[in-house]
Amino acid sequence: MHKDLSPRDRDMATLDWQGAAGVLTAGGAWDAHGAGPLARRLTIAFPEARPWRLDTAGISRMDTAGALLLLHVIERLEDAGGTVDISALPQRHRELLELVRRPGPLQPPAAAKPLTPLARLGEVTLAILRHFYAILTFTGEVARHAAPLLLRPWQVRWASVINEIHAAGVLAIPIVALLSFLIGVVIAYQAGATLDRFGANIFLADMVGIVTLREMAPMITAIVIAGRTGSSYAARIGTMRVTQEVDALRALALPPIEMLVIPRILALIIALPLLTVLANAAGLFGGLLVSHEMFGLDLSVAFDRLEQMKNTHLWVGLIKAPVFAAVIALIGCHEGMKVRGSAAEVGQATTSSVVQAIFWVIVLDAIFSIVFRELDL
Structure with a gap:
């Protein structure tokens, strides 16, 4: 089985799969510009749950936007009950997929630790000294121009x-x-x-x-x-x-x-x-x-x-x-x-x-x- 999900243009991202061989082939430019049309047209229906092997040798360039779209395709395949083998991917492509797959901090940042009275006094003192220094600097600059x-x-x-x-x-x-x-x-x-x-x-x-x-x-x-x-x-x-x-x-x-x-x-x-x-x-x-x-x-x-x-x-x-x-x-x-x-x-x-x-x-x-x-x- 062979389906073409994208225009065959070297400046655009393409995605083909061969059901008999279980190969998913990505080619073209998987970047913010090239992956846009594919992302808008991408509708994948999988007839069966089976192992797939991802081939990205035909990708001319990829950035985080393209890697995010490719990760979305992988997740769709896995949600359908299949598996995806990415072991044959080039090192740079695997690193990009790991980068976009890495979750952000799920916990809210810890509340700032309240300052002790002594630390608060020091902070206020430094602020006052910085303010006095700024005023003195400004006064000196005025005097330099006024003299x-x-x-x-x-x-x-x-x-x-x-x-x-x-x-x-x-x-x-x-x-x-x-x-x-x-x-x-x-x-x-x-x-x-x-x-x-x-x-x-x-x-x-x-x-x-x-x-x-x-x-x-x-x-x-x-x-x-x-x-x-x-x-x-x-x-x-x-x-x-x-x-x-x-x-x-x-x-x-x-x-x-x-x-x-x-x-x-x-x-x-x-x-x-x-x-x-x-x-x-x-x-x-x-x-x-x-x-x-x-x-x-x-x-x-x-x-x-x-x-x-x-x-x-x-x-x-x-x-x-x-x-x-x-x-x-x-x-x-x-x-x-x-x-x-x-x-x-x-x-x-x-x-x-x-x-x-x-x-x-x-x-x-x-x-x-x-x-x-x-x-x-």
């Missing part, structure tokens, strides 16, 4: 700086002024409720002035900018990373640090002190308004008390602002540049930039307080 611009300021992209000042400074005026006004109101109300018991309302002006100028105005402004502008830096640069705009800048021999990072840092260093001055004015206005309306503090007396205060309180607050600005901009840009290729990473970078910036603003404010206390400022 030559200090000697050649005309090469700074001032148009980008001005645009960023408008976005980070001018557009932030309403929210900074409103929050600073409310903070001044809260400070005056809380302090006045205590000082009023002792008839010391006159010191409300000193309280509002010192707390607002030294601490609350620069810190609240920095926190607002960290949430508003630092997050936008991370999101915008991260989106540019996803859309490969940063890679396009590198392909055009334009350093992304000079194009994207340095203008934002300069803009925030300029804008944040100006916003701090605005916050000082709004906070003092809110505090003195409450002191006058609720606790009867005469405004002329309040202004006299403020004039007698040392200018040190104002300058202490303004010295903090550029440092806060540099840290916020560096963290936002660094998180944006860390994004690799997904929208989820952009969201994570935005969240991380806000959390880190607020954390470091508070830490730096505490450090400034200690240093200025030691310097008696």
Whole structure:
């Protein structure tokens, strides 16, 4: 008996069997291309269960796709009650059949062994150290690109700086002024409720002035900018990373640090002190308004008390602002540049930039307080 199950084409797989001799002959190209037509047309009906001998000497080439189809034919023969002798197959064909016959892991992978508290602590410590190293590396790269611009300021992209000042400074005026006004109101109300018991309302002006100028105005402004502008830096640069705009800048021999990072840092260093001055004015206005309306503090007396205060309180607050600005901009840009290729990473970078910036603003404010206390400022 002789049946041809495939077109006789040297580029296609063929499969013939001779029932009388019990020989199953495979020929042609048993690869992903040649075995496709045979796989679609293959319908084998065996008249009897008997031993078969497989002959693959006529196969010109075979890959795992062809070996999988040949293994399927063997299994069909064995399911019909016959046996298949593959001892005469070339070594390379037997190895391919063994490869596709080898079962994968039937058991699910074992659950990861939970880390011990000490191992978990070590893992967290290494992650923190890697993060600090990445920030230091990024800061060094920014400094390397910024140093030559200090000697050649005309090469700074001032148009980008001005645009960023408008976005980070001018557009932030309403929210900074409103929050600073409310903070001044809260400070005056809380302090006045205590000082009023002792008839010391006159010191409300000193309280509002010192707390607002030294601490609350620069810190609240920095926190607002960290949430508003630092997050936008991370999101915008991260989106540019996803859309490969940063890679396009590198392909055009334009350093992304000079194009994207340095203008934002300069803009925030300029804008944040100006916003701090605005916050000082709004906070003092809110505090003195409450002191006058609720606790009867005469405004002329309040202004006299403020004039007698040392200018040190104002300058202490303004010295903090550029440092806060540099840290916020560096963290936002660094998180944006860390994004690799997904929208989820952009969201994570935005969240991380806000959390880190607020954390470091508070830490730096505490450090400034200690240093200025030691310097008696």
